[in-house]
Amino acid sequence: MTINLIFRIAAVGILVSVLGTVLKHSGRDEQxxxxxxxxxxLVFLWIVPYIEQLFETVEKLFSIG
Structure with a gap:
């Protein structure tokens, strides 16, 4: 996992937080x-390949498959 992914996730978190606060204060709770x-x-789609890689590594480590 690269540091770039962590920064992207943090940026999305900050952006979502700001947009959510602005929308809630303007009375648009649904948006x-x-x-x-x-x-x-979006973040889930970014981390799915890493989760898949983790499961493959665990499977190889314990010779499950």
């Missing part, structure tokens, strides 16, 4: 929820 959900999905 704030959708922004949070979109940020979560």
């Amino acid at each position: 704030a929820f959708l922004v949070s959900l979109a940020g979560l999905i």
Whole structure:
């Protein structure tokens, strides 16, 4: 995992937090929820390959498959 991924995740977190706060204060709670959900999905899509790699490594380590 590179440090670049960690910085991207942090940037998305900050952006989602700011946008969510602005949207909530303007009375758009539904859009704030959708922004949070979109940020979560984006980060999840970024880390799925690393999770897959982790499971493959564990499988090789314990000779499961």
